[in-house]
Structures are given as structure tokens and as C-alpha cells.
Amino acid sequence: MRLDLTSLHLVLAIERTRSITAGAKAEHLALAAASKRLADLEARLGVKLFERRARGVEPTEAGRALVRHIRNLQASLHAMESEVVEFSRGIKGHLRIVANGGAIAECLPADLANFCSRHPQIRISLEDLTSAEVQAAVAEGRADVGIFTPPVLDNRLHTQIYRISRLAVLVPRSHALASLKAVRFEDLLDHDLVGLHAGAAAQEFMREQAAALGKTLRARLQVRGFDAIAQLVEAGLGVAVLPRGPAERFAQLFDVECLTLAEPWAAREYRVATPKADSLPTVVQRFVEALCPPQAAAAAEAALEAARSDLVSKQ
Structure with missing residues (x-):
């Protein structure tokens, strides 16, 4: 027609x-x-x-x-x-990237800067979405590449490991838990939690973990952005679980303490998603290879297992 x-x-x-x-x-x-x-x-x-x-x-x-x-x-x-x-202006390609907030806060900016310096004629757009939204955007063709945290929700995607991350706990310096170096997730469930908006991968996973322990997650405040979380924690409105990278930075900027979350699942991975296809556009293939060199996959998997073992030993 x-x-x-x-x-x-x-x-x-x-x-x-x-x-x-x-x-x-x-x-x-x-x-x-x-x-x-x-x-x-x-x-x-x-x-x-x-x-x-x-x-x-x-x-x-x-x-x-x-x-x-x-x-x-x-x-x-x-x-x-x-x-x-x-x-006509010298641009040789456009790369549409979607990523979750953790990847943007922890590891993606430096890799984007390196890629842009090597490929200045490729224009990049970046959008902050939840992990579920990232996967949907790539699967439906609204983005070329996505960076997210598991689980993988769409079988139309090819995914590979990108980076290893740890979740940490942020508490006010005057908080009862502040003197501890490491805490279990169960220790947090008697306190109000400041978290990301509904749909964020970590937030949904913690809700499931709390239910498995027979408790309810006291997610009193939910906001967009890690900096907003840190300021609410500093104000004494609750504790928070967020990626260790930004948590450590906030501990230097705000009146808060960064604690180790002693749970195996606190060691997590970021994965890169592309559509399942026989071949990808050259610009997409170059970007994926820059983020996920073939020789790095086995090392990343080993690092993830080592991080989980280390967290088990801290329990």
C-alpha cells in the first residue's frame, strides 16, 4: 500500500x-x-x-x-x-545513546569523552532513562545503544558486560549507623529510605529483597537524581542506597557517610545493549567495541564474581 x-x-x-x-x-x-x-x-x-x-x-x-x-x-x-x-557540515554519523542514571554518574562520561576525542565527526545524543526504558528504546529502534543494569527484559536485544559497580549506603553523619563501615540490607529496613523514582532498577530490586525478608521497603521519598538524594539524606530525611562512585563523592561534599552494603547483589554489572542484527552500523559497532573490547569481557566477569565474594566475606 x-x-x-x-x-x-x-x-x-x-x-x-x-x-x-x-x-x-x-x-x-x-x-x-x-x-x-x-x-x-x-x-x-x-x-x-x-x-x-x-x-x-x-x-x-x-x-x-x-x-x-x-x-x-x-x-x-x-x-x-x-x-x-x-x-554537509562535516558530521559523519549520529549515535543515539540511552543509559540509566548509575552508568551516567559512574563510568559513561569518561568513555564518551574518549570516544568523542577519537571520532569528532560523530554527533552523540544521550538520554537518561530507567534500565527498563533503556531496553525498550533500543529494542524499538528509538536508540542505537543502551547501557543498563540487569535483568535483561527484552529478547530482541544483544547484550554484553561493560563495567562492574557496587552499591553503597549513604547515611547522615549523625545517624546511628554512621559509625559502621559495612551494613546489611536488613539493617536499613527499620529506617526511612530516600530512593530513586519508581521503575529504577535498584529501587525495584530492593523492594523485592525487602519482601523476601518479610518486610516493606520504607521508601518515603523518591526523587530523580543522585544529588537530590544526597541532600535529602544530609537533611536527615532517611538513608539511601546508590552506586558507590557518586556515594563517595557525596561523602566529600555533604555531611554524610558512605558505608559498604554487605550483600552479594550489591556488586552488579552495567551491560551494553544493541538490537539483535546480523550487522550493526559502523558508528554503532565502533562505539560498542570502544566500551566492550572483546578481551575485556572475561576479566569483567571474573571481577564481578570477586566483588560478590568480597561482599559475602563482609557479612
Whole structure:
């Protein structure tokens, strides 16, 4: 089925103005020509797109569905035009990256800087999403590469280990736990927890761990951003579990202590996700190879097991 852009733009104009006459005018079409285009499109699709009313037209369910798809197509066309135009300015590619907050806070910036210095003609965009959103964005083609923490939720992805991370505990310096060097997760469950918004991988995992212990996670405050968490902890509003890298930095900036979380699951991995495909675009392949050199995978797996063993010994 071939659909021309003029007719699709006309559908958007009619939906926006709720009038065939006004839609035709907006698209610089004669009313008769617009009416014929709409009738031909409805005949080709086999559905009514608009219901004629006394005061104009209203999209049918099919019409609303088509409008959603046209808007998505329009966004893709604009992105395509923008990316292609950039080649005339010396840009040789566009890499769309999505990553969870932990990866952005701990390890990704330095690797992005190194990649950009070696490939200055590749334009990079980066978006902060939850791990579940990262996987969906890559699987659905809205991003080229994703960095997330397991579990892997989508079988349309190819994933590989990128970096090892540890979760740590942040408490106010005046807190009862502040004198300890390491704490168990169970020790935190009698205290209010300051955490990330619902959907963040660590937050959901801790909720499951609390349930396994027969307790409820007292997640009184949920915010976006590790810096906001640190300030709320400093104010005495709770304790927090967050990646060790930013936790140690906050311990130098705020009146808080960074403690070891003595749980095997506190050692975790960041993984790189790409769509399952026989081949990837060159720019994507170069970026993935920069993040995950083939020889580094075995070492990273061994480091993860060693970190988990170390945390078990601290229990």
C-alpha cells in the first residue's frame, strides 16, 4: 500500500483543525482536491477516518490511530532530514545513546569523552532513562545503544558486560549507623529510605529483597537524581542506597557517610545493549567495541564474581 505524504499531512491538518475546509487551507489544497484525497485514503485503508458532525469533523478510533503513526513518521522524517543535512557540515554519523542514571554518574562520561576525542565527526545524543526504558528504546529502534543494569527484559536485544559497580549506603553523619563501615540490607529496613523514582532498577530490586525478608521497603521519598538524594539524606530525611562512585563523592561534599552494603547483589554489572542484527552500523559497532573490547569481557566477569565474594566475606 502506497501512502503519499501530502495526504498524510492533510489528515494531521484536519485532525488539528477539526475541519476539512480548514485542513485543506492549511495544506494549500482546494477543498475538492482535499475531499478527494481523504475519500481515496479512506477507500484504500478500508476504514472511516473522520465522522462528519454539524460543527466539523471528529476522528474515529481508526483516525486517531493513523494520526499517532503519522506523528511518529513525521518525527522520524525530521530526524532523518536533520541527520542527513549534518553530513554537509562535516558530521559523519549520529549515535543515539540511552543509559540509566548509575552508568551516567559512574563510568559513561569518561568513555564518551574518549570516544568523542577519537571520532569528532560523530554527533552523540544521550538520554537518561530507567534500565527498563533503556531496553525498550533500543529494542524499538528509538536508540542505537543502551547501557543498563540487569535483568535483561527484552529478547530482541544483544547484550554484553561493560563495567562492574557496587552499591553503597549513604547515611547522615549523625545517624546511628554512621559509625559502621559495612551494613546489611536488613539493617536499613527499620529506617526511612530516600530512593530513586519508581521503575529504577535498584529501587525495584530492593523492594523485592525487602519482601523476601518479610518486610516493606520504607521508601518515603523518591526523587530523580543522585544529588537530590544526597541532600535529602544530609537533611536527615532517611538513608539511601546508590552506586558507590557518586556515594563517595557525596561523602566529600555533604555531611554524610558512605558505608559498604554487605550483600552479594550489591556488586552488579552495567551491560551494553544493541538490537539483535546480523550487522550493526559502523558508528554503532565502533562505539560498542570502544566500551566492550572483546578481551575485556572475561576479566569483567571474573571481577564481578570477586566483588560478590568480597561482599559475602563482609557479612
